[in-house]
Amino acid sequence: MKISLSWLREFVDLPESMEDLRTILDDLGLVVEGIERVGEGLEDVVVARIDEVRTIEGADRVRLVIVDAGHGPVEIVCGATNFELGNYVPFAPVGAVLPGGFVIATRQMRGVTSNGMLCSARELGLSDDHLGLMVLDELTTPRAGQSLLEALALEPDVVFDISVEGNRPDAWSVEGVARDLATRLGRPLRAPSLATPEADVMTDSFAHAGIDDPELCGRLTVSVLRGVKVGPSPSWVVQRLQSAGMRPISNVVDASNLVMLELGQPTHPYDAARVAGHTLRARRARPGETLETLDGVRRELAKAGRGLGDTGEDCVIVDGDDHVLGLAGIMGGASSEISASTSDVLLEAAFFDPMAIARSSKRHGLRSEASNRFERGVDPNLALRAVARFVKILRESVPDLQWLANPLDVWGTVPTPPTIELRVGDIERGLGVELSSAEVTTSLEGLGFRVEPRGSSLFVTAPSSRLDVRSGTAGRADVIEEVARLYSYRRLPRRTPIWAAPGGLTDRQRLRRQIRDVAVDLGVFEAWTPTLGSDADFDLLYAGQLRVRITNPLASEESVMRATMLTGLVRAWGKNVERGTGDVLLGEMGAVFAHPDTTDEPRVTRGGVGGAVTLRLPRENERLTIVLGRLDDDATTAVALWSALADRLGLADVVVRTSGQAPPGFHPTRTALLVDRASGFTLGFVGEVDGELVSALVPLVTSRRLGVVDVDLDALADPSLATRRSALANVPSRYPSAVIDLAFVTPSTVHSADLAQALRDASTLVEEVALFDVYRGATLPDASRSLAFNVRFSSTERTLSEEEINGARAALITTASSLGAVLR
């Protein structure tokens, strides 16, 4: 909300500097998001009349303009063309300094001397208009040589752009902001001057009002203004509106807007001649009714929207024929709009239920200055005061305006301001500091709260302008916030609490850190790829399958939640290849999502209004996926990476087990499962990325192998699924080990890890069995290969004898042959 300093100063004395005021406003929670200086640095600018325009030889972009700025002809080179002879424009003579410190000097262009500058509105900091010179004729009755500030009746001013928080319905107005300042600074708040109605003619002799649905419309006042002459507003009104960023329209509309900005009460003027029966009634819209709003859009009313808790309820204003005139509190209709010929005005000033306005406004996608205020809660007691202010303003341009006596004032249901008990110690329990009753009372009363000491407590009643203040315990917190705000958060004490419970990470969090460290140590660059992807990407791997879809994506390429990180990583790798930096390992830890109907483990949780519904949400599976993209990478290096990772994570025994089932995106014949031998659970996959996926995502690359490791972190974090090595230390024997090599011709169907394990179990003397060579060749039988193991024997009690070693060796060979593996 834009508020000028001069406007605030009408309500409260503010000798402070702009910077000091900014600090105070920020500290009050009225955060200043921007400051504009209007009219500053324009002291040197004067009004000039265009007397002659000449072309300059050899120049087609600029012309020589001769103006009179009160002291005879001046020649200026000018590029703008939006003016005619006789127009008045702003002129900055040589030596003038424009806003932003731009100094005007004599310039030579195309052999012609330019003695100053004719200015656009933007160059003067008066608006964003930069399309041409600021032509002054329409705005004023200018005189050559007159100071521009005088011609525009401008005083240098400062405009604060204040962000008003959702719990400050009262601060959506100049008066509300001024009230905060006055209270903080301990100064009186001045009230604006108001008009009074005529005594002789009664409003109900001319107009009628009613409320059919009192819970939607809490108060409807209708005033009658006769003898209206629609025309321009006085210049001070125009300036006030412009300083707030609003466009002047006509004296009637401007007065309505000015009152809204100043006091926070939206009002709506109707052309009485166009309102059947001079009657305004508020009621619930009926299904099938439509309305063309002022923005030219035809709207269907009382139609339930998609939103949760939206019943389709709309509050409308209807005329004596029960025709809908406007969407109450949001926007009027075109049919009863004020026009140049309007002479009698029905002025509506009302209170509408904030939630009803919020729902309607959201459903119709229609926000207005009025709806912004009504949905936060306009003071139900403000209506007639705002009308009196409206009349006061309109009378300046319509001195004969007649405001009929006893405006119609119909009441529905309005919220009762709560009374909150502030007990001794409540402030200290909330803020950590005890403030005196006097100090608390002064602050709250300044803000319009009523404070009544009773016993040792203060009973605080909120003003009707503070509909945000709740009752009971919540209300106590609201009141304490007000006290703290006025006292200043910066003055409140600070204390760093300590508690007996230690901080720390969970096992899973430590595991995650360890994985990251190990992966990085092994050369992995950690990536962050998108959670939201396209249908096309999803279909590359899971064509036709159910997916978790976003209802309102920013773009269709970001409408599906990822079911794998593989796609994102391969694409990220591809981007790096394009940059010539693709010789890299890229990894990510993150969640992938499965539609609740496609998983055995959907997340079941509370949802719906009041959390009363049981919802099945997507399964979120945290995974680690690493794509190995260096030149020599393939499934082999992926296995090596996994092996190092598993070793560092302390996994007892995870077997790399080839299987017919490769998950989507994995190379069907170069992928293996990572199976925990003890639990039998598949912890993940290792292998290569399917070449078809690579070429679909990275067309640039042909026949490059990408290794991949993909691990289920949910399983890895569960010790019953991912078996850890025993915590008990195994101290190696002090006696020397005997090392032998054994090579077995092994059927392809026997996994090397199974054979190695069998060898380990074959003798108590085995210390370690490690595969060191695999040989395939024509000399071997079909469907077999030679697996060569390095076997260490040892005993903790003695150096092994030759016989013992031979015996163990024989046991191993026997065991191997029972699996079909024959010593080579």
Add this chain to the structure above:
Amino acid sequence: MTSSPLANLATQKAGLLAAIAALATLDDLREAEPAITGKRSILSTLQKSLGSLEPDARREAGAQLQEARREVEAALELRRTVLAAAARAVLLESDRLDLGDVVVGAVRWPASAGHPGLVASTQRALEDVFVGMGFTVAEGPEVESDWYNFEALNIPPAHPARGMWDTFYVDLGEPETVVLRTHTSPTQIHLMEVAVAADSLPIHSVMPGRCYRRDTPDARHLAAFHQIEGLVVDRGITFADLAGVIETFTRAYFGPDIESRLRPAFFPFTEPSAEFEVTCTICRGEGCRTCSQTGWIELGGCGMLDPAVLEAVGIDGEVWSGFAFGFGVDRCAQMRHQIADMRALIENDTRFLRQFS
């Protein structure tokens, strides 16, 4: 009257279909394609011959020919798919590798370190500060019900305050009942529910995680981003404790010359609420373009737990009180490393990533 140019169409078509069925490899198919459906194919020759017919006859014959062409083309595409699958199967079979036989010790592994993600390492540094202050770390899901993301946090359906968050909705359940969490605050609710059920109050936790807002990405915002949330529920906790925790954290993370300050704000789930600002890390408080000459940078929001939130999770506000705070992890990274454009964080450009360790 001459005989129709399509008199032999059925035979010709059968011939083409037979030829297609006989194609044995993809190379054969590519070679034969022009003769089957191309410009010099029998179908195209027949097409040209229709020109001599009367308009009505031509239309009828054209439709007939078109139908035949569709059939032939469909057969060809089917054959292409079958042959491609067969070719792929052959290729895959020749590519087969038993990964169980990989001799890990024989794999050459060049020694070169990788780099952690900037967001992840920032999150870790933040967690470490809070762990040092006595906080545990908790996490929650990214897809939430509207109850956890909004209503339990005192933001009822259709409440204007929901406009503070540009929400992505998920196509599940009734409209607008499932969301991508817009903040980490729903994790607070989960934590408090669990603590109440297990009778294990107090809570001192921070909750980092990924959140989503329907915001077009720009230099300062990403549609997906990371927050860290703090929650304390204990006996005798006041606003002074909140301000103290913020201040201790600020100095510990940003450095001893960086201070914090609070100013009033509004969040439906806290009351009193505050925004917290820290000394501008660029100008160290002198005033610069980044901080709009104020010397302060807005970092996050905080406040005392709103009684309505405590009530929603069944905590007695007369016995327990607490505070919550939250701020952007990515934003901390941006501030510390002076990253002009946040979008660098999602580019995954290794030239960017390799700077961080």
